[in-house]
Amino acid sequence: MALHRGKGVATIEYPTGMNQNGDPSQAWIKVKPDGRVDVFSGTSDIGNGSKTVQSQIVAETLGVPYDWITYDNSNTDSSPMCTGTFASRATFVAGNAVLKAARQVRERILAVAARELEIDPEDLEVADGAVSVKGTPAKSMGVDEVAGAATFVHGELLTGDGAHLNPGAAIVDPETGEVDKPPHAAISYAACAATVEVDDETGDVRVLKLTQAYDIGRAMNPTLVEGQIEGGAVMGLGFGVLETCYPYYPSAEHRGDGMNTYHVPTMSELPDIDNVLIENPSEGGPYGAKGIGEMANNAQPAAIANAIYDAVGVWVTEFPITPERVLDALDAKRAGGGEPRREGRVVAFDEELSINRVSSTRTWGP
Amino acid sequence: MKVVGARLPRYDGVGHVTGRTTYVDDVRLPGMLHAAALRSPHHNARITRLDAGAAEAMAGVHAVITHADVPLLVYGHLSGGGIPGDEPLLAKDHVRYRGQPVALVAADTVDIARAACAAIKVDYEELPALLDVRLAFDDGAPVVNDTFGNWYDQYEGNLDVRQIRKGDIEEAFGAADLIVSGVYRTQSQEQVPLETQVCVAIPEPDGRLTIHTCTQAMYFSLGVVCSHLQMPMSEVKMVGGTVGGGFGGKVDTASDPLTALAAQKSGRPVKWRWSREEEMLASGNRGPWHMEIIDAVSRDGWILGRKMLTIHDAGAYGRFSVYGVTKHSFHHTGAYTIPNLHFDGYVVFTNRVPTTAMRGYGITGLATAIEIHAERVARELGMDPYEFRLKNANRVNDTSPNRIAYEDPSTVEVLQSLASATGSELSEELRAMSRDERSGDMLPDHLVAQIGSGGH
Numbered sequence: 001m002a003l004h005r006g007k008g009v010a011t012i013e014y015p016t017g018m019n020q021n022g023d024p025s026q027a028w029i030k031v032k033p034d035g036r037v038d039v040f041s042g043t044s045d046i047g048n049g050s051k052t053v054q055s056q057i058v059a060e061t062l063g064v065p066y067d068w069i070t071y072d073n074s075n076t077d078s079s080p081m082c083t084g085t086f087a088s089r090a091t092f093v094a095g096n097a098v099l100k101a102a103r104q105v106r107e108r109i110l111a112v113a114a115r116e117l118e119i120d121p122e123d124l125e126v127a128d129g130a131v132s133v134k135g136t137p138a139k140s141m142g143v144d145e146v147a148g149a150a151t152f153v154h155g156e157l158l159t160g161d162g163a164h165l166n167p168g169a170a171i172v173d174p175e176t177g178e179v180d181k182p183p184h185a186a187i188s189y190a191a192c193a194a195t196v197e198v199d200d201e202t203g204d205v206r207v208l209k210l211t212q213a214y215d216i217g218r219a220m221n222p223t224l225v226e227g228q229i230e231g232g233a234v235m236g237l238g239f240g241v242l243e244t245c246y247p248y249y250p251s252a253e254h255r256g257d258g259m260n261t262y263h264v265p266t267m268s269e270l271p272d273i274d275n276v277l278i279e280n281p282s283e284g285g286p287y288g289a290k291g292i293g294e295m296a297n298n299a300q301p302a303a304i305a306n307a308i309y310d311a312v313g314v315w316v317t318e319f320p321i322t323p324e325r326v327l328d329a330l331d332a333k334r335a336g337g338g339e340p341r342r343e344g345r346v347v348a349f350d351e352e353l354s355i356n357r358v359s360s361t362r363t364w365g366p
Numbered sequence: 367m368k369v370v371g372a373r374l375p376r377y378d379g380v381g382h383v384t385g386r387t388t389y390v391d392d393v394r395l396p397g398m399l400h401a402a403a404l405r406s407p408h409h410n411a412r413i414t415r416l417d418a419g420a421a422e423a424m425a426g427v428h429a430v431i432t433h434a435d436v437p438l439l440v441y442g443h444l445s446g447g448g449i450p451g452d453e454p455l456l457a458k459d460h461v462r463y464r465g466q467p468v469a470l471v472a473a474d475t476v477d478i479a480r481a482a483c484a485a486i487k488v489d490y491e492e493l494p495a496l497l498d499v500r501l502a503f504d505d506g507a508p509v510v511n512d513t514f515g516n517w518y519d520q521y522e523g524n525l526d527v528r529q530i531r532k533g534d535i536e537e538a539f540g541a542a543d544l545i546v547s548g549v550y551r552t553q554s555q556e557q558v559p560l561e562t563q564v565c566v567a568i569p570e571p572d573g574r575l576t577i578h579t580c581t582q583a584m585y586f587s588l589g590v591v592c593s594h595l596q597m598p599m600s601e602v603k604m605v606g607g608t609v610g611g612g613f614g615g616k617v618d619t620a621s622d623p624l625t626a627l628a629a630q631k632s633g634r635p636v637k638w639r640w641s642r643e644e645e646m647l648a649s650g651n652r653g654p655w656h657m658e659i660i661d662a663v664s665r666d667g668w669i670l671g672r673k674m675l676t677i678h679d680a681g682a683y684g685r686f687s688v689y690g691v692t693k694h695s696f697h698h699t700g701a702y703t704i705p706n707l708h709f710d711g712y713v714v715f716t717n718r719v720p721t722t723a724m725r726g727y728g729i730t731g732l733a734t735a736i737e738i739h740a741e742r743v744a745r746e747l748g749m750d751p752y753e754f755r756l757k758n759a760n761r762v763n764d765t766s767p768n769r770i771a772y773e774d775p776s777t778v779e780v781l782q783s784l785a786s787a788t789g790s791e792l793s794e795e796l797r798a799m800s801r802d803e804r805s806g807d808m809l810p811d812h813l814v815a816q817i818g819s820g821g822h
Contacts, residue, residue, distance in 0.1 A: 011759070012698075044607050086612075176531040192784070222372075246654070
């Protein structure tokens with residue numbers, strides 16, 4: 001029995017927003033008489049942090065403190081339409097909707113302040129909850145005072161609405177798959193390196209370390225981004241070596257029906273995780289953001305598989321990479337098998353898994 | 367910037383970690399009933415009798431919902447996009463997977479509701495099941511899906527395959543020094559949200575319905591409810607927005623329409639909370655993918671062309687699978703530029719729980735396949751894995767499988783950063799690479815045509 005260490009890498013890309021786009025989000029904002037801000041958005045927060053990120057976008061755009069923002073996504077009567085929280089779209093698409101709404105509110109704040117201060121609105125700026133004259137910061141008034149004046153002096157409501165829609169991309173040629181416009185809102189990129197330890201007697205794979213580099217345009221809230229990246233890494237680890245709904249796929253029998261029979265990673269399986277965040281702001285995202293949520297579990301499974309090959313010289317291409325599959329591959333290798341068919345310039349792996357071996361009617365290949 | 371980019375605390379974090387956040391299961395109302403579902407015990411069976419009389423007569427039972435109670439029985443997740451619906455909200459005369467709901471009972475307690483489910487008489491005529499996607503095309507295979515057969519056949523109206531064709535695939539394979547093939551089979555994965563599927567539906571005095579929902583997409587789910595119940599959106603108020611984990615599995619709107627029907631029929635608030643076992647065995651999970659990749663490669667490490675066959679195991683009904691395979695096809699070169707492509711993707715139906723969205727939908731298995739394949743090719747060439755990847759990595763204005771120019775690809779930069787962070791030595795040549803448009807040695811003959819045509 002021996003433990004073998006190996007390293008592997010993988011790199012991925014992932015689209016932001018629904019494939020083929022056409023997924024609208026809308027938002028509206030109102031300001032209370034004391035300048036506090038109510039944001040209404042239809043974006044469900046599934047733990048991804050969209051309440052936080054959208055509130056940050058509004059606070060940044062209005063120039064008011066983050067804790068002045070109240071965020072209400074609680075129901076479809078008061079919140080406008082949002083396609084939903086999936087497809088890594090809540091920061092980019094729904095975030096753009098609140099950004100546009102906040103820009104409108106900002107203009108209205110400046111318009112009222114301009115009247116109060118008797119100055120052109122273009123000469124005003126707003127930051128830290130106060131509107132001030134550019135170059136003459138002493139001449140200023142609080143956003144709370146502006147809101148009070150709007151309400152009680154000018155008889156106005158400070159409000160704004162915004163909507164974002166990347167127009168739907170159509171497949172114009174079903175033969176080739178050609179589309180008429182970009183089918184994504186943006187694309188994010190990442191790479192992952194895994195270090196594993198493989199026990200050649202039990203087939204057990206321990207993932208010791210995952211190092212990951214992500215370019216997601218702009219980390220709107222680095223703490224939440226790291227949460228996505230590390231949570232995603234653990235989910236990717238589970239996909240790589242632990243989890244399956246059908247342990248004897250394609251059989252539908254022997255399914256795990258609880259947390260003790262379906263194995264998600266636990267604290268004991270957690271590797272060391274190192275993150276590198278790279279920021280190349282996107283063209284169209286709010287403050288340069290792109291999506292992060294869905295890509296975070298995609299690079300680990302291959303990096304782990306490649307590290308296993310590096311450690312013990314076997315490829316496992318049916319997932320998850322269970323101890324049983326590792327041992328089967330090691331047994332085949334010890335028996336002199338497990339090699340691809342090499343014939344001239346052809347190197348054919350995994351032929352036993354191909355539809356050509358299983359189906360009686362379908363053949364596919366070069 | 368002061369607020370964007372700051373490490374601010376999660377907006378609702380304190381409530382989550384102190385147990386004070388109100389989730390759907392925390393909603394309790396006077397007179398609230400509890401629901402339970404009767405589910406199919408078979409993978410594939412005809413229903414020859416469905417008699418809910420005894421269940422309806424039980425003390426404490428207030429409503430039994432069967433297919434006959436649903437105003438619009440079949441509504442597809444992608445109906446809005448012109449893809450026909452195929453899945454009944456409740457099974458009518460056929461069950462297509464084990465766990466498929468046949469009836470819903472609302473009663474004073476969950477125990478009574480479960481006992482009433484057991485009292486519903488259903489006779490089944492069991493039929494052979496299809497579970498292996500590789501057998502779906504064979505003569506005599508059991509037919510899984512009434513609407514589409516064994517694989518989806520209405521891409522752009524009448525194609526039974528999602529295709530990508532680009533460049534000249536035969537020329538690429540003719541010119542190849544090496545042709546490497548591999549087969550990759552990724553599994554079904556459960557989303558495992560801490561909060562299982564759950565709904566509370568309340569019939570309001572004014573005739574409206576209030577639905578406390580765990581959906582990830584309130585307006586999408588509003589549309590699903592209003593379609594099945596044939597009501598205008600003004601008559602239903604979805605209350606939610608704070609979800610106890612979804613990971614894709616809560617786009618399905620698995621519990622809202624039936625709970626709403628039970629509330630309407632009983633005139634009482636109804637809660638339907640799935641058990642962990644139901645969540646594991648009957649809720650939509652990530653679908654399995656069967657992927658065969660054949661790459662044509664040059665001795666100096668360029669991927670000249672790729673042929674790929676993908677068969678997605680959708681389970682018994684379509685849900686979002688057509689979307690998933692289309693997205694998959696758009697990304698089947700991964701982070702690389704491959705100018706000559708021949709891709710065929712199928713949505714195949716089997717008698718298992720319908721699969722649905724999960725984090726990385728359409729891509730997780732694909733990225734796994736592509737990146738193991740890349741490693742194999744690099745090793746067959748005797749090339750450093752970083753070098754092979756960096757060389758083929760997409761650059762600005764390279765084009766995607768469907769001919770869209772990449773605006774800001776960072777593949778080169780994330781690989782260089784990863785090498786640096788892990789202490790992997792890259793040669794000066796590799797360190798000097800960038801995302802910039804290809805030129806010089808980075809623009810080999812097989813890519814000239816693509817760049818020369820402007821890509822679009």
